[in-house]
Amino acid sequence: MGGNPFAGEAVLVLDGERHLLKLTLGALAELEMAMEADSIVAMVARFETGAFSARDVVRLLLAGLRGGGWRGDAARLLEADIEGGPVEATRVAASLLGRAFALPQA
Numbered sequence: 001m002g003g004n005p006f007a008g009e010a011v012l013v014l015d016g017e018r019h020l021l022k023l024t025l026g027a028l029a030e031l032e033m034a035m036e037a038d039s040i041v042a043m044v045a046r047f048e049t050g051a052f053s054a055r056d057v058v059r060l061l062l063a064g065l066r067g068g069g070w071r072g073d074a075a076r077l078l079e080a081d082i083e084g085g086p087v088e089a090t091r092v093a094a095s096l097l098g099r100a101f102a103l104p105q106a
Contacts, residue, residue: 003099009068010096012061013083021064021092023100031063044101047094054086060093 003009003020010021023031028040035056037043046052062077072080082089 008096008099010064010092010099012065012089012092014077014080016081016083019065019070020068021061021096022067023064023096024067027063027067028100030066031059034059034063040101044097047097057086057090057093060097061089064093064096 002011002018003022008022012019012021031037032040032043035043035046037046046056058074058077062074065072065077084091
């Protein structure tokens, strides 16, 4: 997976280039609005219950990429070749969301 899980980071490879993803507070607020979720808990519940859409995955990845410093936009992400395809994109998105709220374990 890559990234520092204790810092809430994940890694996604777009067009052969490794990118760090991180959900900053600003990225989470943007994500909450984009997903039209009432709360962060509601966003997490979508992924935990499998009630997420492909749009949710794209929005989550985009927020994480922006939180990691990526300057691309949704159109660029949609056109990118994601290493591992849709399955890897979904796995990274769910992991990123989980890592954003996980407590470090000793």
